[in-house]
Amino acid sequence: MSHIENTETHNQSLISRLQSFIKNGNGNIVRLLTAVIVIFTLLSMARPETFLTIRNMQSMAFQASEIGILTIAIMVTMLSGGIDLAIVSTASLSGIIAGMILTSMVPPESSAGTVALGLVLAILAALIIGVVCGAFSGYLVAVWEMPAILATLGTSLLYKGLGTAITGGVTVFGITESQFIGNGEVLGIPFPLILLLIVSIITGIILSRTRFGINLYMLGTNPTAARFSGIDNRRVLIYSYIISGVLSAIAGIIILGRTNAMNVDFGASYVLLAILIAVLGDVDPYGGSGNVIGVLLALVAMQFLSTGFNMLLYKSSGANFFKEFAWGALLIIVLIVNHFSDKRRTMRIS
Amino acid sequence: MFRQLFRKHEFFIAIILIVISLTIGLINPRFFSLANVFSLLRRATIMGIFSMGVLIVLISGGIDVSFTGIAIFSMYTTVSILVARDFQGSIFLPFIISGLLGLILGLINGVIIGVFKLPTLIVTLGTLSLYRGAMLFFVGSNYYNQAELPVAIKEFARASVFTVETSSGKTGLHPTFFILAFLGFIVWYVLKYTMLGRSFYAMGGDRESAERAGFNILRTQLIIYGFAGLLSGIGGMIVGALFRQANPFSIVGTELDIIAAAVLGGASIAGGRGSVIGTLLGVVLITIAKNSLVLLGIPSEWQRVIVGFFILLGTAIPMVQSLVVQRRLAMQRDEIPVTS
Numbered sequence: 001m002s003h004i005e006n007t008e009t010h011n012q013s014l015i016s017r018l019q020s021f022i023k024n025g026n027g028n029i030v031r032l033l034t035a036v037i038v039i040f041t042l043l044s045m046a047r048p049e050t051f052l053t054i055r056n057m058q059s060m061a062f063q064a065s066e067i068g069i070l071t072i073a074i075m076v077t078m079l080s081g082g083i084d085l086a087i088v089s090t091a092s093l094s095g096i097i098a099g100m101i102l103t104s105m106v107p108p109e110s111s112a113g114t115v116a117l118g119l120v121l122a123i124l125a126a127l128i129i130g131v132v133c134g135a136f137s138g139y140l141v142a143v144w145e146m147p148a149i150l151a152t153l154g155t156s157l158l159y160k161g162l163g164t165a166i167t168g169g170v171t172v173f174g175i176t177e178s179q180f181i182g183n184g185e186v187l188g189i190p191f192p193l194i195l196l197l198i199v200s201i202i203t204g205i206i207l208s209r210t211r212f213g214i215n216l217y218m219l220g221t222n223p224t225a226a227r228f229s230g231i232d233n234r235r236v237l238i239y240s241y242i243i244s245g246v247l248s249a250i251a252g253i254i255i256l257g258r259t260n261a262m263n264v265d266f267g268a269s270y271v272l273l274a275i276l277i278a279v280l281g282d283v284d285p286y287g288g289s290g291n292v293i294g295v296l297l298a299l300v301a302m303q304f305l306s307t308g309f310n311m312l313l314y315k316s317s318g319a320n321f322f323k324e325f326a327w328g329a330l331l332i333i334v335l336i337v338n339h340f341s342d343k344r345r346t347m348r349i350s
Numbered sequence: 351m352f353r354q355l356f357r358k359h360e361f362f363i364a365i366i367l368i369v370i371s372l373t374i375g376l377i378n379p380r381f382f383s384l385a386n387v388f389s390l391l392r393r394a395t396i397m398g399i400f401s402m403g404v405l406i407v408l409i410s411g412g413i414d415v416s417f418t419g420i421a422i423f424s425m426y427t428t429v430s431i432l433v434a435r436d437f438q439g440s441i442f443l444p445f446i447i448s449g450l451l452g453l454i455l456g457l458i459n460g461v462i463i464g465v466f467k468l469p470t471l472i473v474t475l476g477t478l479s480l481y482r483g484a485m486l487f488f489v490g491s492n493y494y495n496q497a498e499l500p501v502a503i504k505e506f507a508r509a510s511v512f513t514v515e516t517s518s519g520k521t522g523l524h525p526t527f528f529i530l531a532f533l534g535f536i537v538w539y540v541l542k543y544t545m546l547g548r549s550f551y552a553m554g555g556d557r558e559s560a561e562r563a564g565f566n567i568l569r570t571q572l573i574i575y576g577f578a579g580l581l582s583g584i585g586g587m588i589v590g591a592l593f594r595q596a597n598p599f600s601i602v603g604t605e606l607d608i609i610a611a612a613v614l615g616g617a618s619i620a621g622g623r624g625s626v627i628g629t630l631l632g633v634v635l636i637t638i639a640k641n642s643l644v645l646l647g648i649p650s651e652w653q654r655v656i657v658g659f660f661i662l663l664g665t666a667i668p669m670v671q672s673l674v675v676q677r678r679l680a681m682q683r684d685e686i687p688v689t690s
Contacts (some may be wrong), residue, residue, distance in 0.1 A: 026460070083471070086646065093431050136612045144661075144666055144669050144670065144673075145669055145673065146665050146666065146669050147618070147665075149413055149471055150613055150618075150661070150665045151662070151665065153606055153609065153610075153612075154658055154659075154661035154662040154665060155653060155658070155662070156606075156658075157606060157610070157657055157658030157661060158463075158654075158655060158658030158659060158662065159658075160654055160658070161651075161652070161654030161655030161656070161657065161659075162655055162657045164651045164652075164654050164655075165649075165651045165652050165654075165655055167651075168649075168651050169651050268603070269479075271475075272475050272476075272478075272479055274468075275472055275475060277478070279472060285468075285469045285472050286469065317493070318486065318487045320535065321483050321486035321487040321491060322483065322487045323483070324482060324486065324487075325480055325482075325483025325484045325486075325487050325488075326481070326483070326484030327476075327479050327483070328477060328478065328479030328480025328481070328483055329480050331472070331475070331476035331479070332462060332473065332476045332477065333479065335462075335466070335472065335473065335476070336462070336466050336468075336470050339466045339467070339468060
């Protein structure tokens with residue numbers, strides 16, 4: 001953990017501090033930062049007139065925010081050695097409920113008070129849905145000891161099914177006022193990006209500074225050891241899935257605000273993308289290691305790459321197909337590279 | 351004898367299946383009409399072939415979500431090649447090419463998973479995206495309709511055994527049913543009577559112990575994922591033939607239903623469990639849930655809820671059973687069980 005060695009290396013020079021930072025298992029963050037800078041420089045040189053514009057930066061921030069929050073959601077469950085495959089279904093179910101409350105409570109041209117009340121209720125309802133969805137998945141994993149993959153596959157179908165059943169399969173719309181959450185800007189900074197940063201900071205603090213966070217890392221590293229050191233594994237697991245559910249619900253509200261529409265099949269590919277970014281950000285799929293900073297850097301790298309592909313392939317219709325191919329290839333390559341660097345790390349310790 | 355039967359997971363699934371079938375049949379007698387049964391079998395056959403690969407992977411302790419990507423890649427690429435060469439030969443060649451492509455892609459999965467010891471879910475999520483993206487970008491994304499397909503595939507689509515005349519026209523059992531029966535028999539035999547089958551269960555039960563007992567894990571994984579790929583290639587071709595089109599956007603997205611069927615039938619990624627009979631029962635149950643609940647008057651929107659519920663049920667039953675056994679053992683030994 002980085003904050004421990006920071007105090008020890010208080011008086012050292014910047015370079016030796018950097019060296020000890022890398023030595024403490026943060027090499028991946030340095031690698032990611034380098035990758036981000038390299039991709040940024042390449043794209044800026046290749047297409048300065050389109051890439052290096054405020055408009056492009058803003059549109060990248062809009063795109064990256066919701067997937068970023070979903071990635072943090074899945075990361076929290078991956079830290080425990082599990083995985084929450086229901087993030088996208090939870091997001092769409094929350095978005096659907098929020099949209100239905102908005103459209104039924106706030107008819108067009110209603111007073112500011114009604115709008116505010118409707119928004120508050122819709123957001124609260126969405127967050128509660130997130131808590132309930134997460135708690136149910138967590139309950140299945142923790143108390144019934146179902147494998148996380150199967151439990152969350154099941155709950156993801158279940159939530160998607162509930163979304164279909166409630167809406168009858170049709171798209172739910174938001175209202176004009178709710179669009180600020182997805183499309184608004186504060187001082188030129190996209191509002192979803194602000195939400196992403198708030199979520200990142202809070203999650204970062206929970207993971208590194210609270211008892212729950214430390215317990216979660218211990219549980220992910222070795223569940224038996226965690227159990228025998230007095231940690232209530234079940235509670236930690238359920239909490240991690242609840243956090244994942246709440247974050248997914250926030251992403252759902254943002255998606256509803258950005259597209260002003262929500263249906264059950266929205267963003268099916270987001271699960272893969274979230275796992276890809278998490279793995280790229282050095283979250284260990286077997287649990288126990290990973291942090292918010294790595295995920296955010298990986299998110300930025302992926303967003304640059306995605307924009308880069310779009311710019312280079314704008315002439316052909318296959319940009320999306322190529323991206324699908326590239327994300328898959330990238331995920332496999334990163335897994336293999338991490339495998340070798342992990343091996344080096346363990347060899348050095350032993 | 352009866353008590354033994356009662357402990358079997360397959361027994362529960364069979365009972366649920368019979369109860370559901372009888373209920374639907376009593377409310378709507380059309381359920382038992384030959385036309386409906388044959389059409390259900392047709393759908394179940396496709397799921398059944400994929401499910402055999404899924405079953406073996408689950409037994410070995412992994413999970414494969416890339417098989418739909420392999421299926422569509424193999425089928426679509428095969429059809430593209432054959433159409434480009436104006437193929438006029440028999441139906442065997444398309445199946446051989448598609449099966450071989452599937453085998454190769456499956457082996458790629460096996461190498462990545464086996465050599466680097468990576469988590470199967472994440473690897474196969476990656477290869478699913480990789481294979482489908484590669485097909486759409488490099489092979490093509492155009493749809494081949496019935497008129498453009500090779501003659502052999504069109505003829506195969508119309509093939510039928512036991513043709514019966516009904517009021518709505520001719521219907522019959524498609525020969526692919528026998529492909530499934532044959533593959534099912536082979537998988538059953540391998541799982542039950544060969545050392546190879548033992549190695550699948552041993553790996554899923556406890557990888558470390560299996561390795562120390564002398565099983566070659568890498569070789570086993572190559573066989574498992576290669577075989578799953580081969581089945582996906584064949585299954586993909588069957589989908590193309592039965593629906594009489596090569597649609598590059600089909601198949602992918604149905605993987606959860608098939609995994610659900612195997613899980614419902616008692617396969618578990620956690621414990622080296624699973625059987626051919628259970629999986630096939632699960633396939634029939636999911637097929638009925640997806641296609642026949644409408645006959646009961648349940649709105650189609652609720653189907654997904656029910657399928658999701660079935661998966662959770664299928665996963666929960668064995669988990670609860672093992673928890674009960676664990677508690678009982680712990681009580682006997684009078685100590686705290688070491689779980690999780």
